[in-house]
Amino acid sequence: NAGVTQTPKFQVLKTGQSMTLQCAQDMNHEYMSWYRQDPGMGLRLIHYSVGAGITDQGEVPNGYNVSRSTTEDFPLRLLSAAPSQTSVYFCASSYSPGGRNEQFFGPGTRLTVL
């Protein structure tokens, strides 16, 4: 198993550009989520999904869109990039709801918005 994969590893955008961060998992996990981590800070939840076709907002959803058309993929779209979105983005997945199960994290995408 490849686990959780994220592409690209690095990205530089100009203010106002849009892009999609890709996340895929091959573990047949129902639950997937996106976090951002600003320098020196803990992770903050952006959006999460409890299964294909179902998504919900986390702590910091503004400026981001998600969709979940398949179990494997959970892309994160930046609609109009802003310098405040400069961050490291992590995708995660877990087998089933809640506390009994561990989450698996991807290696991250480092995004810089100029």
Added chain:
Amino acid sequence: DAKTTQPNSMESNEEEPVHLPCNHSTISGTDYIHWYRQLPSQGPEYVIHGLTSNVNNRMASLAIAEDRKSSTLILHRATLRDAAVYYCIPQRFNQGGKLIFGQGTELSVKP
């Protein structure tokens, strides 16, 4: 969501045991206690979790207070590779992908 309190930083010597405390006094009866760690420039990594009883795995042990208002992650013999930020996260049984990260404890390990 339950709030957690962890020391900002701790130091340990290599090959000595480390006890990382976490206070989660507002935890609910159905919250599992999860611990994750994040090595420099990497994504978080699952360490261990439990509900009421103490738990052991190949990485660490988790000691949960009888009233569940606090827990301690125990690394039995710290190695240089254990230098990381450790996060204690109460998680509801039905929250699925929703982990709320606090500031964590930055553990440094001296050779």
